[in-house]
Amino acid sequence: MNDFSFSSPTKIIFGRGAELRVGEETAVFSKRILLHSGGGSAERSGLMDRVRSSLRAAGVEWVELAGVKPNPRVDLVREGVALCRKEGLDFILAVGGGSVIDSAKAIALGVRYGGDVWDFYEYRAKAESALGVAVVLTIPAAGSESSTSTVISNGELALKRGFSSELLRPRFACMNPELTFTLPAYQTACGAADIMAHVMERYFTNVRNVGFTDRLCEATLKTVIDSLPRVLADPEDYDARSQIMWAGSVAHNDLLGTGREGCWGSHGIEHELSALYDVAHGAGLAAVFPAWMKYVWSHDIPRFARFATEVWGVEADWEHPERAALEGIRRLEAFFAASGLPVTLAELGIPRDRIPEMAEKAVAKGGGTVGNFVKLSSSDVERILELASS
């Protein structure tokens, strides 16, 4: 096990009606905030009005900035930075999923920084201060409600980049599983794939003697695997929705990565798909992750055999661990497909012609390689994307 440092200070307020507590919780930090959202379904469902009432009742004033799209754009972030400065707002409440939260975190960074906020995502600036961020969560997926990270897209440069800092961990997150009842099946499945990917990027490690976090990872994966089909069959299954929602936060608050070094290769590759083709992150991961596994499994057969037996219930064939290993990958892919997710680039509508370009970009941020379990060169990434194509 590696040395580590860990804390998970985000206050999680979980259960029916959790969003009604947003006013009192916000008032602890600020009385004048930016209310940031997508604007669409949260507005139509009446959630935004409930949030506004709660803020009003707690004496919190707000200025609104809606319009966050999936794969949130740096343009809107810049708008948010300017708005916070102009209006003197010192706290940001994000109402939505990972895109809104990541956009809020980017604004929180930008307001306290002299240069352009994109500098952080080019690793040209260090985070020394940020506004506080809080969340009313509507989509269990990114785990951004309790994580340190933000991922933003730059349309002009066709780049999607991430940045992390302890300063960005939300102060609190209101999580009401009922708010996810109206999520379409496809978006629900994309969210589950993202959650599973967050666990798997940590699970496939070269660090030894991490049995405790291995088991915590397996527990989290099995929870999503058990709950997703129930939610797809009955979108208003509160219990299954709640399991996924809580698992989605624990998957990415860093607990599961304590003492181990994760990989993030599949995330790095997927970001290039999203950057060029604007696909849903979870859908891109469903296509990339099995292909990544097919490419790297022989690097550590015992680990893939464990994944197969402990997560997927594959029988332990000790004479042929490679069979178990491959069967685990097959089951993951079949699970994604059965959940209505694309498992090839073709299903995502992505042609092969820009694979070399995506491969180059994927490794460029890491100085020539991406990932850690196996350090992948651009030609490795090309082959993974070829595997994902067919």
Added chain:
Amino acid sequence: MNDFSFSSPTKIIFGRGAELRVGEETAVFSKRILLHSGGGSAERSGLMDRVRSSLRAAGVEWVELAGVKPNPRVDLVREGVALCRKEGLDFILAVGGGSVIDSAKAIALGVRYGGDVWDFYEYRAKAESALGVAVVLTIPAAGSESSTSTVISNGELALKRGFSSELLRPRFACMNPELTFTLPAYQTACGAADIMAHVMERYFTNVRNVGFTDRLCEATLKTVIDSLPRVLADPEDYDARSQIMWAGSVAHNDLLGTGREGCWGSHGIEHELSALYDVAHGAGLAAVFPAWMKYVWSHDIPRFARFATEVWGVEADWEHPERAALEGIRRLEAFFAASGLPVTLAELGIPRDRIPEMAEKAVAKGGGTVGNFVKLSSSDVERILELASS
């Protein structure tokens, strides 16, 4: 699943040499602290001197109060309260295990309270303010390094009582598994029993649809069950020591209890053994918990069958779930015995004559019952202690 609120703000600094960072971490909070310890083995091993050097290097002044004993006493707490007031100390660093940490938390409460600190443990006072507490951990057991609770004994009244408040969660905890290499086998096993009990008190719940936390509980139990024999065979097995140490914190930082209602019946009963006979808490739990299980298992056979199959690898006999349930209890008891723990009151040197008195005291704090999975009356507790006797 129940609604819940959760955060785990304690900063965990984990790994070799973690204690050397105590000065810089303390200096963030205070430059004039109480250094609280047992004084014995931490002094002899040189740990206290390393802590002092680190504090000195960071410009932190301290006043020392050593002498905490297992089942820490309110008398020493009162001394600590007076000392902090006299010397103007506003932060407490606990170097030791659960007893030292719990004593430090009690002092932290007392300094900011006008009356006698025991009032908190009689539920006559509410915690509105407390000094900050931090920890250098030497014994993985109580989980007090990241929990909200403190348990203190009152020799005069022959009472052992607990109190909880978010104010008491330590600011940081330095956890170096190497510091536990010299723990005697018996103390190591007692610690493991305490950790397992913290998980089991949460696991045996009447709340349904808690699959995620069920699996996290099982992951934590399996980690201790896998690691303890390795540590007893080789006390300097860093990897196994580290698994137990980290599992011990996660077991009691409240994550495993999110969305569920725990029981704490066995803890409540054990506190009466410790109060009268001053036995090690973990040893008392090893004797009480299997007896509690033998008394209550028929209340929820599916839950005990799950405990048996998922935690202990008992084969799932769907036609006779009661067989699996009982086999799980048998394996727990056998595991404790094989680890050198007492599994009867006789082995603890506790006679039967004061069983009625202990049973009365155990239920007195709860208005006539103790526990939640099954609400136990004093005659139930008597019968459990009789079961534990033979």
